[in-house]
Amino acid sequence: MRFLHLFVVSMLFTGITPATGRPGSARIVFDDALRRVASHPPADTLTFDAVLARVARTYPGFGAAAARIEAAQDGVTQARARPNPWLHMAAENVGGTYSGDDASELSLLLSQEFELGGKRSARTTAAEAASATAGLEADLAILDIYLVAKQRFTTAAHADERLRLARAHESVVAELADAARERVRAGAALLADQLLADVALVRVRQEALLAEMERTRARRDLAALWGEPDGVSKPLAALALPERLPEPDSIAAWVDGSAAVTRARRATAASQAGLQIERSLRVPTLTAGAGLRRVEADDATTFLFSASLPLPLWDRRDGAIQSAQAQVRAGELETELARSVTRSHLEAGLGRLSAMRERLRQSNESTLPTLQSAAREMETAYRIGRASYADLLEVHRMRIEVENEINDLHLAIVHEVSEIERLTARTIEEMMSDE
Numbered sequence: 001m002r003f004l005h006l007f008v009v010s011m012l013f014t015g016i017t018p019a020t021g022r023p024g025s026a027r028i029v030f031d032d033a034l035r036r037v038a039s040h041p042p043a044d045t046l047t048f049d050a051v052l053a054r055v056a057r058t059y060p061g062f063g064a065a066a067a068r069i070e071a072a073q074d075g076v077t078q079a080r081a082r083p084n085p086w087l088h089m090a091a092e093n094v095g096g097t098y099s100g101d102d103a104s105e106l107s108l109l110l111s112q113e114f115e116l117g118g119k120r121s122a123r124t125t126a127a128e129a130a131s132a133t134a135g136l137e138a139d140l141a142i143l144d145i146y147l148v149a150k151q152r153f154t155t156a157a158h159a160d161e162r163l164r165l166a167r168a169h170e171s172v173v174a175e176l177a178d179a180a181r182e183r184v185r186a187g188a189a190l191l192a193d194q195l196l197a198d199v200a201l202v203r204v205r206q207e208a209l210l211a212e213m214e215r216t217r218a219r220r221d222l223a224a225l226w227g228e229p230d231g232v233s234k235p236l237a238a239l240a241l242p243e244r245l246p247e248p249d250s251i252a253a254w255v256d257g258s259a260a261v262t263r264a265r266r267a268t269a270a271s272q273a274g275l276q277i278e279r280s281l282r283v284p285t286l287t288a289g290a291g292l293r294r295v296e297a298d299d300a301t302t303f304l305f306s307a308s309l310p311l312p313l314w315d316r317r318d319g320a321i322q323s324a325q326a327q328v329r330a331g332e333l334e335t336e337l338a339r340s341v342t343r344s345h346l347e348a349g350l351g352r353l354s355a356m357r358e359r360l361r362q363s364n365e366s367t368l369p370t371l372q373s374a375a376r377e378m379e380t381a382y383r384i385g386r387a388s389y390a391d392l393l394e395v396h397r398m399r400i401e402v403e404n405e406i407n408d409l410h411l412a413i414v415h416e417v418s419e420i421e422r423l424t425a426r427t428i429e430e431m432m433s434d435e
Contacts, residue, residue, distance in 0.1 A: 026143040054226040065138035072134035079127035109291035117283025126273035159215040166208040193389040260338040268331030275324035
């Protein structure tokens with residue numbers, strides 16, 4: 001059954017023609033995840049690959065994307081078709097002044113339209129532009145599915161870590177509260193220390209309860225992607241952060257392949273195809289026919305030939321052509337605007353990402369180890385009466401704050417990477433492989 005799922009989804013993917021001339025990176029990620037999950041037994045933890053595989057098997061968006069692509073490709077096939085011939089039949093001199101059909105004339109004419117001026121070629125070009133746009137939208141829809149799965153997975157993993165930290169903090173504060181009570185009973189500390197410890201313990205327990213509620217909600221949101229209302233029960237395997245960032249020198253290439261710029265280019269191509277159609281319509285369509293006529297009065301059969309052309313006396317399509325030309329100019333300007341805006345957003349995103357990674361490095365390598373050491377020293381000092389309980393709580397508060405900040409930075413970095421992936425219409429792994 002697993003192989004069948006893999007085969008079906010792979011066929012959906014291959015049925016979608018990439019709009020950029022390269023395989024959609026998100027579709028490749030889903031396909032690779034399916035292959036890896038199919039070749040390895042289920043793990044004790046829920047990996048991101050397993051999430052992607054579950055989404056690929058059940059999410060209706062994949063089938064919808066394939067259906068839209070098929071519809072667009074069928075539109076190209078139809079656009080290439082020639083006009084159907086016409087069969088005309090006429091009967092004259094039947095009845096009225098003439099009795100019976102002795103004086104009747106029966107005509108049978110077969111006619112065919114000949115599209116001049118490149119009408120069929122222009123129509124096909126427009127259909128191909130629509131098909132390319134449908135392929136692009138399918139790529140971007142699947143990328144959106146990938147990004148939603150990624151963000152919900154990392155949000156659930158962030159909620160897991162927040163709950164772990166809250167429970168660890170609760171355990172530490174509970175131990176400190178016990179120590180405070182012992183010192184108060186021994187007369188080595190004021191009653192205020194015990195009261196402060198009790199308040200701190202209530203607060204950290206409330207924080208742990210909130211963290212648990214948030215974890216439940218995040219896991220349900222994640223499982224909703226593949227239709228499990230009860231949420232995820234397995235532990236989550238943390239998603240690794242990118243080891244390095246793409247080089248800013250590659251921004252120009254990413255901008256040209258970005259979602260906004262590609263959409264604008266596709267719209268411009270559609271406008272150009274529309275202009276080509278309007279120009280082709282200036283050339284009249286020739287209709288030629290041939291047939292037979294039967295004249296009963298003379299007991300004779302004759303041949304018929306016809307040809308017709310519309311006369312473009314007033315409708316010369318000048319207004320339609322000028323309108324289409326304006327649409328092309330607008331599309332070209334919008335492409336340049338999209339290129340400028342996307343470049344600005346990419347530069348800002350990479351700047352934020354670099355700053356967050358540096359802050360994460362400093363927190364992991366310097367700030368957190370220093371606070372952990374200070375907390376141990378402060379605990380010793382408190383137990384021997386050289387530090388106040390308020391100072392001890394403050395050190396632990398700062399430590400847990402930094403640990404939560406590290407957890408938040410992991411989530412923020414993944415979300416920032418996702419926004420860059422959304423802008424560039426490719427995964428970060430593909431961006432790095434292109435470096």
